[in-house]
Structures are given as structure tokens and as C-alpha cells.
Amino acid sequence: MSEPLHYLPATELARRVRARELSALELLRATLDRIGAADPHLGAFLHVDADGAERQAAAVDQALARRDDPGPLAGVPIALKDVIVTGGVPTTAGSRILAGWVPPASYSATVVERLRAAGAVLVGKLNLDEFAMGSSNENSAFHPVRNPWDLERVPGGSSGGAAAAVAAGLCAGALGTDTGGSIRQPAALCGVVGLKPTYGRVPRYGVVAFASSLDQVGPLARTVGDAALLFEAIAGFDPRDSTSIQEPAPRLADALTRGARGLRIGRPRELELPGVDLEVTAAVDAALDVLTHLGATVTDVSLPHAAYWLPAYYLVAPAEASSNLARYDGVRYGMRAGPPEQSLNDMYARTRGAGFGAEVKRRIMLGTFALRSGYYDAYYRKAQQVRALIARDHERAFAEVDLIATPTSPTPAFRLGEKTQDPVTMYLTDVFTMGAPLAGLPAISVPCGFTPEGLPVGLQLTARALDEATLLRAAAAYEQATDHGLRHPPEQNLAGEGRA
Amino acid sequence: MTGRWQPVIGLEVHVQLATRSKAFSGAPAGFGAPPNSQCDPVVLALPGSLPVFNRGALELALRLGLACGSRIRQVSRFARKHYFYPDLPKGYQISQYDEPLCDGGTIEVELGGSTRSVQLRRIHLEEDAGKNLHQPGGRASHVDLNRAGVPLIEVVSEPDLFSAEEAAEYMRVLRQLCRWLDLSGGDMEKGQLRCDANVSLRAVGSTELGTRAELKNINSFKFVHHAIEHEIARQARILDQGGTVVQETRLWDSVAGVSHSMRSKEEAMDYRYFPDPDLPPLAVGDDVIERVRASLPELPAARRARWRGELGLSDDDARHLASDRAVADRFDAALAAHGGGAAAAKPIANWILGEKDAAQSTVAPAHVAELVRLVETGTISGQTGKDVWAEMAATGEAPTAIVERRGLTQVRDEGALEAACAEAIAAHPTEAASFRAGKPALIGFFVGQVMKRTGGRADPKLVNQILRRLLSTDGASR
Numbered sequence: 019m020s021e022p023l024h025y026l027p028a029t030e031l032a033r034r035v036r037a038r039e040l041s042a043l044e045l046l047r048a049t050l051d052r053i054g055a056a057d058p059h060l061g062a063f064l065h066v067d068a069d070g071a072e073r074q075a076a077a078v079d080q081a082l083a084r085r086d087d088p089g090p091l092a093g094v095p096i097a098l099k100d101v102i103v104t105g106g107v108p109t110t111a112g113s114r115i116l117a118g119w120v121p122p123a124s125y126s127a128t129v130v131e132r133l134r135a136a137g138a139v140l141v142g143k144l145n146l147d148e149f150a151m152g153s154s155n156e157n158s159a160f161h162p163v164r165n166p167w168d169l170e171r172v173p174g175g176s177s178g179g180a181a182a183a184v185a186a187g188l189c190a191g192a193l194g195t196d197t198g199g200s201i202r203q204p205a206a207l208c209g210v211v212g213l214k215p216t217y218g219r220v221p222r223y224g225v226v227a228f229a230s231s232l233d234q235v236g237p238l239a240r241t242v243g244d245a246a247l248l249f250e251a252i253a254g255f256d257p258r259d260s261t262s263i264q265e266p267a268p269r270l271a272d273a274l275t276r277g278a279r280g281l282r283i284g285r286p287r288e289l290e291l292p293g294v295d296l297e298v299t300a301a302v303d304a305a306l307d308v309l310t311h312l313g314a315t316v317t318d319v320s321l322p323h324a325a326y327w328l329p330a331y332y333l334v335a336p337a338e339a340s341s342n343l344a345r346y347d348g349v350r351y352g353m354r355a356g357p358p359e360q361s362l363n364d365m366y367a368r369t370r371g372a373g374f375g376a377e378v379k380r381r382i383m384l385g386t387f388a389l390r391s392g393y394y395d396a397y398y399r400k401a402q403q404v405r406a407l408i409a410r411d412h413e414r415a416f417a418e419v420d421l422i423a424t425p426t427s428p429t430p431a432f433r434l435g436e437k438t439q440d441p442v443t444m445y446l447t448d449v450f451t452m453g454a455p456l457a458g459l460p461a462i463s464v465p466c467g468f469t470p471e472g473l474p475v476g477l478q479l480t481a482r483a484l485d486e487a488t489l490l491r492a493a494a495a496y497e498q499a500t501d502h503g504l505r506h507p508p509e510q511n512l513a514g515e516g517r518a
Numbered sequence: 519m520t521g522r523w524q525p526v527i528g529l530e531v532h533v534q535l536a537t538r539s540k541a542f543s544g545a546p547a548g549f550g551a552p553p554n555s556q557c558d559p560v561v562l563a564l565p566g567s568l569p570v571f572n573r574g575a576l577e578l579a580l581r582l583g584l585a586c587g588s589r590i591r592q593v594s595r596f597a598r599k600h601y602f603y604p605d606l607p608k609g610y611q612i613s614q615y616d617e618p619l620c621d622g623g624t625i626e627v628e629l630g631g632s633t634r635s636v637q638l639r640r641i642h643l644e645e646d647a648g649k650n651l652h653q654p655g656g657r658a659s660h661v662d663l664n665r666a667g668v669p670l671i672e673v674v675s676e677p678d679l680f681s682a683e684e685a686a687e688y689m690r691v692l693r694q695l696c697r698w699l700d701l702s703g704g705d706m707e708k709g710q711l712r713c714d715a716n717v718s719l720r721a722v723g724s725t726e727l728g729t730r731a732e733l734k735n736i737n738s739f740k741f742v743h744h745a746i747e748h749e750i751a752r753q754a755r756i757l758d759q760g761g762t763v764v765q766e767t768r769l770w771d772s773v774a775g776v777s778h779s780m781r782s783k784e785e786a787m788d789y790r791y792f793p794d795p796d797l798p799p800l801a802v803g804d805d806v807i808e809r810v811r812a813s814l815p816e817l818p819a820a821r822r823a824r825w826r827g828e829l830g831l832s833d834d835d836a837r838h839l840a841s842d843r844a845v846a847d848r849f850d851a852a853l854a855a856h857g858g859g860a861a862a863a864k865p866i867a868n869w870i871l872g873e874k875d876a877a878q879s880t881v882a883p884a885h886v887a888e889l890v891r892l893v894e895t896g897t898i899s900g901q902t903g904k905d906v907w908a909e910m911a912a913t914g915e916a917p918t919a920i921v922e923r924r925g926l927t928q929v930r931d932e933g934a935l936e937a938a939c940a941e942a943i944a945a946h947p948t949e950a951a952s953f954r955a956g957k958p959a960l961i962g963f964f965v966g967q968v969m970k971r972t973g974g975r976a977d978p979k980l981v982n983q984i985l986r987r988l989l990s991t992d993g994a995s996r
Binding site: 101102103109111116119121122125127222223224225226227229230231257258259260261337338340341343344345347349350351362363366386389390391394398 | 559562563564565566567568569570571598600602604607608609610661788789790791792795796797798
């Protein structure tokens with residue numbers, strides 16, 4: 019292959035390392051060089067753990083020297099959205115309130131333990147919207163992330179650092195989290211694959227909570243095969259997460275080669291919305307034509323309650339967030355506003371006032387309001403009832419089709435600052451992605467072309483609960499039939515002096 | 519003072535469950551460990567930590583629910599109760615709100631010779647908070663999270679108690695039940711049992727409830743009665759003067775023996791309850807309920823009734839034996855080992871209740887039975903039995919072995935006893951004459967003399983008979 023090392027798929031890197039054609043340490047050095055050169059332009063990383071990564075890479079090489087199996091991700095450089103707790107390595111959730119917090123060495127997320135056990139080399143922590151709240155990464159308390167395809171544009175959010183880093187070859191793959199679209203939307207805006215698994219498929223233990231009934235960890239990768247490889251490594255029951263599903267991790271190799279023949283794909287009438295960029299619609303239509311050529315059928319389906327996705331989401335998610343973020347009180351860890359404290363309440367107010375950013379405060383206030391005594395029935399409970407209707411809509415649709423197709427995002431990447439003044443306009447960028455988490459379903463965003471300006475567009479597919487295999491099957495068939503995945507962001511964006 | 523007013527009291531009692539680990543994590547739930555040594559990421563509420571419910575706590579809660587005849591919900595739910603305080607690491611307590619584990623139930627309270635079923639509203643599961651420790655002088659406060667996350671049940675009564683005495687008795691019965699069922703040490707001083715009281719007054723004859731005050735921080739058993747009595751008097755004073763009671767939460771100060779207003783109804787907290795999305799609904803299958811039900815020991819009231827009815831024990835004896843499960847179990851085990859049924863019940867009860875600390879006794883029930891049999895058959899006297907008991911308690915040796923080793927077997931050989939009696943009479947001619955002259959009480963003196971001569975081993979009944987015969991025949995022959 020003529021691809022430089024940093025754009026090789028994770029599957030290929032793991033093969034080379036396992037075959038000892040490439041040492042894990044060599045691969046790590048190349049990765050750190052790439053991060054050093056390109057990240058100043060992007061601001062994707064909040065922390066690069068060169069020492070920890072070197073120890074893991076050395077361990078992989080030693081295991082291979084002993085002829086031990088270092089695992090399916092042997093030596094593959096992976097980075098983590100900074101809501102994923104890494105023992106001994108700073109974890110900030112993109113917030114000032116956790117700046118400088120280093121989790122105890124013995125406390126890491128289950129997904130971190132699983133990646134290490136699979137031989138992955140964890141190179142660092144990725145930038146994000148504070149506490150995963152946002153759609154542009156502009157809510158990071160530290161610095162925004164720039165889209166590698168156009169540095170004046172956002173990478174999407176909240177897993178913006180993950181999408182940008184994967185797209186620009188700063189790591190072979192990344193883990194993000196998705197609550198209302200936070201994996202899929204930035205994947206679409208940066209031209210990479212992003213998979214949100216079925217709720218309960220991937221353990222949440224050690225993942226900083228935003229909205230517990232919606233949050234799910236998933237991979238961002240440059241190929242569908244890489245996403246499958248990462249997903250297999252992190253999925254499966256975990257007794258430390260009571261919402262974890264008692265199902266074995268899926269085996270996906272078969273799904274990736276089965277083709278799209280016979281798949282029934284539905285387009286929801288209710289989601290043919292005004293305000294969707296014409297170039298996005300065109301790219302999605304073309305992608306469905308490709309899938310039709312591959313033997314899939316495309317029909318209309320109905321999701322009658324689609325108009326309620328956004329209001330339901332903006333009750334459930336802030337309500338749970340207001341509760342989950344109560345622990346950041348300055349007492350045990352993280353930031354505490356300096357003395358003199360007038361009282362305990364003064365300490366709380368000043369710590370949380372200074373520690374949280376505007377969007378986080380907005381959602382805490384929304385959620386606190388929604389859970390007030392006497393309002394619970396009208397807001398949170400009602401929203402949960404609407405979720406049941408949304409889940410039923412999907413069930414009915416899946417009686418007719420295997421997959422539901424929409425654009426991932428109504429627009430390609432927008433300009434930095436373009437939507438920061440109007441939260442509701444920002445919220446609307448997730449209009450297609452909130453259905454899957456509200457119904458607990460798996461969904462994927464796969465690159466499906468470019469606008470004339472060269473900005474990537476994403477196709478979103480949603481499947482039945484636990485049916486990630488069909489998502490990956492369709493996505494892989496589509497990917498093999500097109501060449502969108504071969505395009506990379508303009509290298510001149512990533513060269514020279516950094517400005518991020 | 520309260521003549522015009524009837525007090526109405528409802529109690530909310532928190533009981534710490536004696537599980538090895540905490541309610542929602544594997545951290546140990548030990549008492550008295552160095553501060554903050556019983557913690558893990560869940561207890562500390564580190565970002566990303568998640569609760570996993572300890573089913574051991576469910577089992578203990580079910581025991582009390584079933585013992586009280588509560589309805590057990592097959593699906594109950596954990597809810598988050600929010601407030602900010604340094605001893606509450608997550609900023610919310612995991613509790614149960616509108617779908618508690620147990621609804622209803624009763625606790626039997628006996629007062630002044632009559633029994634009443636006090637109605638329960640609910641029993642629900644929750645987790646404990648940690649402790650704030652304030653340094654004297656107010657320079658600094660420290661937080662100890664060892665207690666944070668320890669499982670609790672909250673037992674909520676209906677406003678169905680009508681005097682401070684009744685409330686105190688209810689607490690005693692509840693504590694006994696918790697100990698009986700092995701769910702808690704029930705020690706108020708250690709905080710294993712904590713009580714909040716809702717107290718209101720209404721005009722005698724009225725059926726409507728008056729405005730209530732909630733009394734918090736009643737942290738010692740002896741204060742339950744005192745604090746409630748004090749609150750009743752406070753409210754009666756207000757009402758007697760034509761005033762109105764303010765709905766509020768008051769803090770009991772046990773040192774000063776008074777209560778202070780903590781917050782009014784207007785300042786009441788909004789806890790923003792909602793179902794905890796980290797925990798699925800708590801499902802309790804019939805199989806679990808039936809298994810726990812089958813494992814329940816016979817309850818104190820049932821046992822007292824059985825002892826009175828089948829064994830003819832007095833109410834007092836039955837009550838004392840049932841005051842502690844260990845004592846009650848020892849009694850039943852001794853009775854079974856004896857095999858003698860009702861006739862043996864009273865002597866067994868006497869031996870067991872005769873001990874200073876019957877619950878901590880080291881005497882095996884089988885040994886109690888054996889001792890009773892030795893006395894029954896006349897092998898040893900009752901007096902000797904007391905010595906044997908002391909030795910049994912000290913060494914754990916079987917009574918038969920003690921009797922044999924020390925040669926304590928009662929002398930029942932009439933010939934030998936007659937000789938000893940004759941000697942005693944001969945040695946005390948004055949007393950013998952007095953007896954014959956009409957002082958029958960002196961028989962005791964002679965029995966004592968014979969016991970002395972036989973090292974206490976003589977059968978006192980037989981000695982008594984022989985002495986009477988000898989003293990009368992001797993006198994007649996002269």
C-alpha cells in the first residue's frame with residue numbers, strides 16, 4: 019500500500035505487528051511524531067501519555083518475542099475521549115472542575131482494561147465538549163478542536179477530538195461516547211466511521227456520566243473493519259455496570275463480508291426535514307442508490323413520533339445530567355474555589371460557578387427545573403413515556419425493514435463560532451441522531467461522500483437492538499463499493515506551525 | 519397537662535443492615551475502622567463509578583418485611599434523593615421513593631397488659647451517608663466516608679402511636695425484631711438504629727390529625743420516650759394558650775433535653791426524586807420470597823404463645839425467655855435435649871433465666887437438660903446443682919462428668935443416712951428435746967447438720983423423713 023503508516027487501518031497495523039513486520043514501539047514513535055506535527059493544528063489531544071504508551075508498546079513487543087499472543091489490537095495506537103477514566107492518567111471530561119484530577123492507578127474504565135488486554139497502545143486523551151455536552155467541541159473548557167478538512171470549521175461534538183484525531187491519522191482509532199449523537203455527528207463531520215452500540219452493550223463503568231440512560235461508549239475509526247475490531251474488543255457484559263446486557267461480545271468477521279444483498283432499508287418519511295443541506299441529501303440519496311445496486315431494497319417507513327425526539331431528549335438528558343454532576347462539589351477531588359469561604363453553600367456555589375462552563379450550567383438548570391417536586395410527572399416521566407413510544411415506532415418499522423437510513427447531520431461541518439450564540443440551533447444539529455439513543459438502539463455513521471467544498475457527509479444507519487452486525491454488514495458493503503474512505507484531509511492543513 | 523389533647527405519633531426508623539459489604543459496592547461495611555478506610559471508587563463517588571446492588575441487603579430487608587406481614591413488591595425501584603452535603607459523596611442518596619420494597623405490615627406492641635397492632639406504612643431500602651466531624655473551635659471539618667453506602671432500611675409507621683410510652687415500646691419491639699432476625703445489631707449508640715418522630719396533637723375525640731413537627735436526631739434509646747414526651751408538652755403548651763403548632767423539623771438536643779427548630783415547611787428541601795437510571799428495577803421473585811419466608815425463625819410473639827399454651831410457662835417467664843433470640847433458642851434446644859416436655863419446662867427456664875447474662879451463656883443446652891435430669895432423678899440435690907452449674911459455666915464440662923469426678927452423687931443409702939441422722943441427734947440433745955417439746959422448725963437445723971456430715975450429698979427429702987422418724991420414735995421409746 020502506498021498509504022503512510024499513520025493512515026493504515028488498525029486491522030492492517032495489528033497484522034503487521036503480530037507478524038513482527040513492524041514493532042509496536044516503532045509504530046508508537048511514528049504515531050507520537052504524527053501527533054507532535056499535526057495536533058498543534060487541530061487541538062485534538064488534551065493529554066498525550068507517551069510514557070504509559072511506551073510501556074504498553076514495549077509489553078506487546080516482549081509478548082511477541084516470547085511468542086505469547088498480545089491480542090487482536092496488538093500495538094495499535096488508540097486514543098480515548100477524555101470522559102473515559104484512565105488510572106494514573108489525567109481525566110478531565112473537558113471541564114475546569116476536573117482539571118488536574120488524576121484517577122487512582124487502580125481505577126480505570128472497563129473499556130480501558132479491555133483495550134489493554136487486547137494489546138492496544140493507549141496514546142492519550144482526546145478533547146471534547148465539556149462533560150460531553152455539545153455538538154461542535156466549542157464547549158471544551160480548554161480549547162476548541164479544528165476540523166482537519168477545513169481548519170475554520172468545527173469537527174462536531176461532543177467527541178470532536180476523537181473524530182479529528184482519527185480523520186487526520188493521529189491514532190488508528192478512538193473511543194468516544196454517544197448520548198444524543200456525540201460519536202456519529204463528529205464522525206460524519208470529519209469523514210470517519212462512528213458506531214454507537216446498543217444501550218448496555220458496552221460497559222459504562224469508569225465512563226464519566228452525562229445522561230446515564232442514554233450514554234454509550236463506541237468506536238470512531240477510518241474503516242468499518244476497524245470499527246468492528248474495536249467494538250468486539252470493548253463489548254460484552256460487565257458485572258460492575260448494572261445496565262450492562264448479559265450477552266456475549268458479538269463476533270463480526272462474518273458480517274463484514276456478507277454484502278448488502280437482501281437487506282431492507284427504510285427511509286423515515288417524518289425525517290425528510292426542511293433545512294437539511296441539499297448537498298447532504300444528495301450524498302445520502304446517492305449512497306442509498308449504491309446500496310440498491312448492491313442488492314438492498316429501499317422503502318419508506320414511518321416513525322410517527324420523530325418530532326418528539328428533541329424535546330424528549332432535552333428533558334431526559336439534562337435531568338439526568340443535573341443529578342450526575344451533583345458530585346462535583348469541591349469536597350473530595352477536582353477543583354475547589356479558593357478561600358475565604360463564607361459558608362459551605364458559598365464554597366459549593368463558587369466552586370460550581372467557576373468550575374462549570376455555560377452549556378453545562380444551562381443543562382444543570384434545565385434538568386433541575388424538570389425534576390422539581392410537582393413537575394416530575396409533567397416533564398421527566400412524560401419524556402420517559404414518549405421514549406417508550408419512540409421505541410415502539412422503531413419496533414414497528416423494524417417489522418418491515420432491517421435498517422433505517424437518514425443523514426447523520428443535516429449539514430456538513432459548520433464554521434467555528436457560527437452557532438455558539440444560539441443553543442437551540444446547535445441542538446438541532448442532532449435532529450437525526452437522538453432517536454437511536456432514546457430507543458436504546460445501535461446506529462452507525464459511515465462516510466458517504468463530500469460536498470463540492472470538500473467537506474465530508476455521513477450516512478446514518480440504525481438497526482434493531484443488539485444487531486450491530488447488520489449495521490456493520492451494510493456499512494462494510496457500502497464502503498467496499500465506494501472510495502470515500504481513501505480520501506484524507508488536505509495535508510497542508512496539518513503541516514507547518516500550529517495555530518490551534 | 520395533655521388532658522385535652524391526644525398525641526399522635528408516627529416513627530421513621532432507620533436500621534443499618536449487617537451486611538459484610540456496602541449496599542451498592544464491594545467496599546467493606548465494617549464499624550470502627552480508621553477514617554475513610556472502607557472506601558472504593560463507588561463510595562467516593564469518583565467520576566464514572568456505578569452502583570451495583572448488594573442482594574444480601576435485600577434478603578435482610580425481606581426478613582423484616584415478611585415478619586411484619588408487609589406486602590412485598592415483586593418490582594420495586596431505586597430512586598435518587600438529591601441534596602448537597604459533604605457527607606453525601608454523589609450529591610444524592612440512593613433510596614426508594616414511590617415504589618418501595620414493602621408496603622404495609624404491622625408491629626405488635628404490648629402496653630399495660632393489652633396488645634395492639636401498630637400499622638406500618640412501608641419499609642424501603644436505602645444507603646447511609648458518611649459522617650462530618652467538626653473540629654472543636656470550628657477551625658476545620660473532616661469527612662469520614664466509612665459509613666457512606668452502608669445499607670439501611672427505613673421502617674415508616676403510620677401515625678398510629680398515641681403516647682410516648684407506646685412509641686418507646688414500639689422501638690423496643692422493633693429493635694428486638696431486628697436482632698431476632700439477625701438483620702442488625704440494633705444498637706442506637708452505634709447509630710445502627712436511628713429514629714425520627716412525627717408528633718402532632720389533636721383534641722381528644724377528634725379524628726383529624728393536627729399539625730405535626732418532625733423531631734430528628736433521637737440517637738439514644740433512652741431519649742425516645744423523653745424527646746417525644748417533651749415535644750408533646752411543647753405542643754400542648756402552645757395549643758393550651760390558643761396558639762397554632764408550626765409545621766417544621768426540629769432537632770433534639772439530648773444534652774440540654776430540649777429541641778430546636780431546624781427548618782420550617784417553607785424551607786423544606788426539594789429532593790428532586792427520580793428513578794436511578796444506573797439501577798434496573800429491583801425484581802424479587804416468588805422463589806426468593808418463599809425461600810426467605812421459609813428461613814424465618816419462629817417470631818417472639820409466636821414463641822411466647824407456644825410456651826404459655828403448650829408448656830404452661832408463666833407470662834413473665836415466656837417474656838424473659840423471648841427477650842433475646844439466643845436465650846429463646848437455648849431454651850428450646852435444652853427442652854428438646856431433655857425430651858421431657860412440659861414438666862421439664864419450668865426447671866429448664868429457671869436454670870436459664872437464673873444466669874446473669876443468659877444471652878452470653880457458655881452452658882450448652884444439652885448440658886442444661888442433663889443437669890435438670892440429674893436433679894429430677896435425685897442423683898444430685900438442687901443445691902449441689904447450683905455448684906455444678908457454676909462449674910459448667912466456667913469450664914464447659916458436662917454436668918454428669920463433674921458430678922462423677924467430684925463424687926457429688928447424692929447419698930440415698932438409708933442405712934448410711936440413718937447412722938448420720940442418729941449421730942446428729944445424739945450430738946445435739948438440747949435441740950432434740952426442744953423439737954420434741956413442740957418446735958418443729960428445728961427439723962431444718964438437723965437437716966443442715968446431716969448435710970454437713972455428708973458433705974452436702976445427702977438426699978434432703980430422705981434425710982427429712984428419717985430425722986422425723988428417729989426424733990419421734992426415740993422420744994417414744996424413752
